[in-house]
Amino acid sequence: xxxxxxxxxxxxxxxTSERHPSAQIVTLSGRTFLIDCGxxxxxxxxxxxxxxxxxxxxxxSHLHGDHVFGLLGxxxxxxxxxxKARLEIFAHPKLEELMRPHLDxxxxxxxxxxxxxxxxxxxxxxxxxxxxxxxESIALKHRxxxxxxxxxxxxxxxxMRKDAIARxxxxxxxxxxxxxxxxxxxxxxxTVDRSLLLTEAPEPASYAYCSDTQYxxxxxxxxxxxxxxxxxxxxxxxxAALAKATMHSTARQAATVARDAGVRxxxxxxxxxxxxxxxxxxxxxxxxxxDTIAVADGMRxxxx
Amino acid sequence: xxxxxxxxxxxxxxxTSERHPSAQIVTLSGRTFLIDCGxxxxxxxxxxxxxxxxxxxxxxSHLHGDHVFGLLGxxxxxxxxxxKARLEIFAHPKLEELMRPHLDxxxxxxxxxxxxxxxxxxxxxxxxxxxxxxxESIALKHRxxxxxxxxxxxxxxxxMRKDAIARxxxxxxxxxxxxxxxxxxxxxxxTVDRSLLLTEAPEPASYAYCSDTQYxxxxxxxxxxxxxxxxxxxxxxxxAALAKATMHSTARQAATVARDAGVRxxxxxxxxxxxxxxxxxxxxxxxxxxDTIAVADGMRxxxx
Numbered sequence: 001x002x003x004x005x006x007x008x009x010x011x012x013x014x015x016t017s018e019r020h021p022s023a024q025i026v027t028l029s030g031r032t033f034l035i036d037c038g039x040x041x042x043x044x045x046x047x048x049x050x051x052x053x054x055x056x057x058x059x060x061s062h063l064h065g066d067h068v069f070g071l072l073g074x075x076x077x078x079x080x081x082x083x084k085a086r087l088e089i090f091a092h093p094k095l096e097e098l099m100r101p102h103l104d105x106x107x108x109x110x111x112x113x114x115x116x117x118x119x120x121x122x123x124x125x126x127x128x129x130x131x132x133x134x135x136e137s138i139a140l141k142h143r144x145x146x147x148x149x150x151x152x153x154x155x156x157x158x159x160m161r162k163d164a165i166a167r168x169x170x171x172x173x174x175x176x177x178x179x180x181x182x183x184x185x186x187x188x189x190x191t192v193d194r195s196l197l198l199t200e201a202p203e204p205a206s207y208a209y210c211s212d213t214q215y216x217x218x219x220x221x222x223x224x225x226x227x228x229x230x231x232x233x234x235x236x237x238x239x240a241a242l243a244k245a246t247m248h249s250t251a252r253q254a255a256t257v258a259r260d261a262g263v264r265x266x267x268x269x270x271x272x273x274x275x276x277x278x279x280x281x282x283x284x285x286x287x288x289x290x291d292t293i294a295v296a297d298g299m300r301x302x303x304x
Numbered sequence: 305x306x307x308x309x310x311x312x313x314x315x316x317x318x319x320t321s322e323r324h325p326s327a328q329i330v331t332l333s334g335r336t337f338l339i340d341c342g343x344x345x346x347x348x349x350x351x352x353x354x355x356x357x358x359x360x361x362x363x364x365s366h367l368h369g370d371h372v373f374g375l376l377g378x379x380x381x382x383x384x385x386x387x388k389a390r391l392e393i394f395a396h397p398k399l400e401e402l403m404r405p406h407l408d409x410x411x412x413x414x415x416x417x418x419x420x421x422x423x424x425x426x427x428x429x430x431x432x433x434x435x436x437x438x439x440e441s442i443a444l445k446h447r448x449x450x451x452x453x454x455x456x457x458x459x460x461x462x463x464m465r466k467d468a469i470a471r472x473x474x475x476x477x478x479x480x481x482x483x484x485x486x487x488x489x490x491x492x493x494x495t496v497d498r499s500l501l502l503t504e505a506p507e508p509a510s511y512a513y514c515s516d517t518q519y520x521x522x523x524x525x526x527x528x529x530x531x532x533x534x535x536x537x538x539x540x541x542x543x544a545a546l547a548k549a550t551m552h553s554t555a556r557q558a559a560t561v562a563r564d565a566g567v568r569x570x571x572x573x574x575x576x577x578x579x580x581x582x583x584x585x586x587x588x589x590x591x592x593x594x595d596t597i598a599v600a601d602g603m604r605x606x607x608x
Contacts, residue, residue, distance in 0.1 A: 073343040
């Protein structure tokens with residue numbers, strides 16, 4: 001299993017004809033999560049052939065329009081398609097206050113329940129977990145309360161080696177004990193090395209979404225062990241002052257966080273519309289952290 | 305001069321990957337008007353290279369989401385682009401009540417004024433006029449209060465014939481009197497026929513937008529003299545019962561209105577997403593009214 005990230009939109013506030021505002025789909029073990037929901041998210045879901053009725057949870061990083069203006073249309077469309085399953089939306093509590101009157105008016109015969117879960121936007125909190133994964137919110141620094149989200153696949157138990165079952169004549173109870181971590185001794189009473197009995201599962205995949213935020217040197221420490229990091233890179237070096245003033249990051253700063261956190265790969269996005277071509281941003285990031293991808297709408301990335 | 309209509313979206317409530325929900329631009333004499341504003345309107349404006357900062361007035365037919373969910377994003381983008389000119393939105397008064405808290409929160413530093421003008425959704429009312437055109441609202445019948453809009457270019461005054469100026473030796477005061485409609489007598493005292501003095505301006509262009517509505521046999525009488533009619537055609541004959549139940553029209557009903565009103569041309573749109581190909585709808589309409597165009601996103605139509 002692995003995490004798959006689908007980029008529905010990777011532009012900042014002013015959309016271009018090529019790039020939609022922020023939205024991503026994260027899938028893992030048959031689960032489908034949506035991060036942010038800028039205007040046009042439902043069109044991009046269709047274009048990327050994502051079965052959006054399977055989205056169970058939505059994670060909204062912060063309440064700027066380019067991260068939420070697609071939510072009402074998506075909720076409405078799901079109802080027109082006769083969705084029955086509950087939809088949970090993690091967001092700053094202000095979002096529910098703003099959206100309820102609109103849901104009551106525009107979606108007055110909603111076929112399913114929409115539940116808002118208030119986010120705490122300070123510190124780090126596990127906000128969702130099931131047997132396959134957990135999701136943490138992680139405080140970012142932007143012009144209003146903002147969270148990143150870290151998706152961590154659960155560590156899976158190792159698999160029994162088929163050759164070991166035959167070699168040692170293992171029964172069901174032997175296998176259960178070995179999988180629980182007990183020692184196994186062969187017929188001569190010698191402890192058998194675990195590696196002869198079990199194939200370890202691959203390292204759990206993990207993905208962190210950090211947008212929008214100013215450069216946070218201390219963010220790296222909280223991203224240790226993350227495989228792939230999406231970090232906003234609204235500006236290139238030429239606009240470093242504007243990045244600071246608007247509490248956004250440059251591509252180089254995003255790469256610095258990736259390098260300091262020791263992640264395997266960096267994805268950058270949330271580009272200012274002034275950058276028609278994102279090669280400049282990618283190259284500036286790569287000068288600090290080589291394994292950088294400048295994402296584009298419609299891109300799919302496998303993690304783990 | 306003529307009216308130009310740009311189709312930004314022509315689908316009904318459930319958008320497809322090919323068709324956006326309702327939105328159109330009407331331009332006339334340098335003025336730019338937006339009718340309806342479904343989600344994604346601002347992307348289509350960019351794709352069609354419409355200078356959307358020139359939009360001065362927005363006309364919202366009714367408060368179903370597929371006609372308004374793009375408004376907040378568009379207003380926000382105009383502010384990010386530092387618009388200064390006032391934007392007037394004609395809509396049912398409920399829209400202002402719903403949108404004000406969102407404008408206050410998401411667009412708290414709006415660079416321009418947004419003024420809501422309440423629509424009366426019964427009868428016919430002139431809601432806008434200047435020297436070049438007038439706009440009338442016209443009551444439609446849908447599941448909630450709904451208006452169509454009729455754009456009528458003003459009748460322009462005739463032009464003096466240059467050959468007449470030379471032939472009769474006309475001075476400025478003669479020309480002014482003739483243009484005001486006074487008789488002109490030649491040097492022998494004979495009244496000169498107007499057609500020898502003046503070239504009449506072409507018939508004023510006119511355009512009616514009627515969506516959403518059930519079939520209204522009496523609508524035709526109120527559309528007399530209209531050149532081009534856009535009438536919703538959500539369904540084909542196969543779904544006539546559903547059209548009735550949902551207070552929409554079939555393509556054949558749209559064409560019946562066009563025929564009975566004596567318009568020159570019919571545009572149909574607001575298609576149900578079940579019709580991937582709109583040829584069926586077009587052909588059913590043409591069986592009643594030959595000069596029918598089934599519009600598509602991105603299409604431009606000149607009127608007059």
